[in-house]
Amino acid sequence: MTAALPHRRARALKPGSRRPAKDLCSECGLCDTSYVHYVKEACAFLNQQFEPLEQQVHGRSRDLENPDELYFGVHQSMTAAQKREPIEGAQWTGIVSALACRMLEQGWVEGVVCVQNSPSDRFQPMPVIARTTDEILAARVNKPTLSPNLNILDLIEQSGLKRLLVIGVGCQIQALRAVQDKLGLDKLYVLGTPCVDNVSRAGLQKFLETTSRSPETVVHYEFMQDFRIHFKHEDGSIEMVPFFGLKTKELKDVFAPSCLSCFDYTNGLADLVVGYMGAPFGWQWLVVRNEIGQEMFDLIQDDLRLQPVQSSGDRRAAVQNSIPAYEQGVQLPMWAAKLMGLVIERIGPKGLEYARFSIDSHFTRNALYVRRNYPEKAETHIPEFAKRIVSQYQLPPIEEK
Numbered sequence: 329m330t331a332a333l334p335h336r337r338a339r340a341l342k343p344g345s346r347r348p349a350k351d352l353c354s355e356c357g358l359c360d361t362s363y364v365h366y367v368k369e370a371c372a373f374l375n376q377q378f379e380p381l382e383q384q385v386h387g388r389s390r391d392l393e394n395p396d397e398l399y400f401g402v403h404q405s406m407t408a409a410q411k412r413e414p415i416e417g418a419q420w421t422g423i424v425s426a427l428a429c430r431m432l433e434q435g436w437v438e439g440v441v442c443v444q445n446s447p448s449d450r451f452q453p454m455p456v457i458a459r460t461t462d463e464i465l466a467a468r469v470n471k472p473t474l475s476p477n478l479n480i481l482d483l484i485e486q487s488g489l490k491r492l493l494v495i496g497v498g499c500q501i502q503a504l505r506a507v508q509d510k511l512g513l514d515k516l517y518v519l520g521t522p523c524v525d526n527v528s529r530a531g532l533q534k535f536l537e538t539t540s541r542s543p544e545t546v547v548h549y550e551f552m553q554d555f556r557i558h559f560k561h562e563d564g565s566i567e568m569v570p571f572f573g574l575k576t577k578e579l580k581d582v583f584a585p586s587c588l589s590c591f592d593y594t595n596g597l598a599d600l601v602v603g604y605m606g607a608p609f610g611w612q613w614l615v616v617r618n619e620i621g622q623e624m625f626d627l628i629q630d631d632l633r634l635q636p637v638q639s640s641g642d643r644r645a646a647v648q649n650s651i652p653a654y655e656q657g658v659q660l661p662m663w664a665a666k667l668m669g670l671v672i673e674r675i676g677p678k679g680l681e682y683a684r685f686s687i688d689s690h691f692t693r694n695a696l697y698v699r700r701n702y703p704e705k706a707e708t709h710i711p712e713f714a715k716r717i718v719s720q721y722q723l724p725p726i727e728e729k
């Protein structure tokens with residue numbers, strides 16, 4: 329790491345007060361700390377800055393002429409993996425939690441920034457600096473809500489930690505990278521997950537109530553590679569709802585404005601990313617971005633079953649057709665949605681092509697959202713890689729306000 333720079337403090341903003349990014353704030357937590365001093369440069373929604381941060385973290389920015397880097401960011405390798413012995417209650421097989429535990433046990437780090445849930449609400453995020461493996465395991469499984477992971481930044485300095493692992497999603501990691509040299513650390517590791525379509529706690533409630541047969545018993549859910557949402561309930565049962573049967577009209581305003589204007593789906597500034605969408609159904613998808621990410625991968629490798637990433641099908645027609653369907657809030661009857669889900673599962677995009685399908689669908693939607701709602705920001709906020717991805721599709725004209 330580069331030499332620590334002195335940290336210039338400012339008074340943390342009061343809870344609930346308006347944030348500098350206003351409606352676009354993703355509640356990443358930076359403004360809850362004295363590091364709010366750096367918000368203008370660090371906030372992912374006030375100052376999108378992939379290129380310089382990629383240079384800083386990976387030593388180069390993504391190669392836009394390389395189709396895989398255009399989509400998935402700077403990387404050295406991608407692999408599909410499963411933990412041989414999955415962690416009970418993890419989101420997938422628990423690779424994230426297991427790696428964090430291993431790094432702590434072996435003394436690579438003294439603490440791990442992760443997010444547990446509040447004692448009264450399984451979906452209310454509660455960021456912590458975990459100092460034991462039990463505390464890391466208590467943070468397993470997604471809290472599918474905006475989470476102020478960086479609200480612990482002042483605690484890092486106060487606790488005297490020098491070697492730290494941070495687990496987080498793109499907007500949190502962008503802000504972290506912008507201030508990391510001021511944290512007084514000797515070593516920082518960043519383990520990222522992809523992230524998309526996140527919601528406030530109230531938005532989550534609306535999503536569950538609109539979509540699940542039993543919202544109060546949902547333990548976790550995921551938008552799966554088989555084009556269905558899988559809701560896991562308290563009794564262990566799995567409820568599946570086809571994407572194409574979603575009540576699009578009712579759900580249009582459920583996603584947070586930050587997530588409707590985000591282009592960091594694959595967490596381009598982490599050292600190692602662990603998701604699922606580029607892997608076959610039931611497997612996780614690991615993207616090693618740099619040497620530090622490779623060291624982390626090597627540490628957990630023996631615990632994993634591995635296979636090369638694959639890609640098949642062609643996403644483009646499905647993405648193009650989804651654009652007007654989303655715009656008009658089309659909702660298919662459930663029988664038609666199930667049928668379409670079955671057909672597309674059989675012949676549709678798989679592996680990396682499924683990941684591209686998801687990236688294309690979200691980037692086209694988000695580019696439209698930014699161009700309509702923040703026209704003055706669109707040019708600088710939408711990064712070049714996203715502009716290239718979006719330019720493959722025909723978008724409806726932006727109506728004058």
Ligand code: FAD
Pocket residue numbers: 415417418419420421422423424425426441442443444453467468469470471472473474475477495496497521522523524526550551602603604605606612613
């Ligand atoms: P676990 O071992 O269960 O650990 C999960 C870790 O996630 C914990 O350490 C916890 O600290 C952290 N975490 C939980 N909630 C949050 C949060 N709100 N903010 C920051 N960190 C959090 N992958 C894809 O491939 N495609 C997607 O579209 C996608 N969407 C996602 C949306 C959200 C909101 C989140 C949080 C993750 C998403 N992921 C996505 C990642 C994926 O769902 C899994 O989290 C990842 O594969 C790790 O699984 P695991 O079993 O190894 O994690």
Ligand code: SF4
Pocket residue numbers: 347348349350352353354355356357358359360367370371372373374499503
């Ligand atoms: Fe502050 Fe983070 Fe919100 Fe930006 S996204 S205004 S840095 S809390």
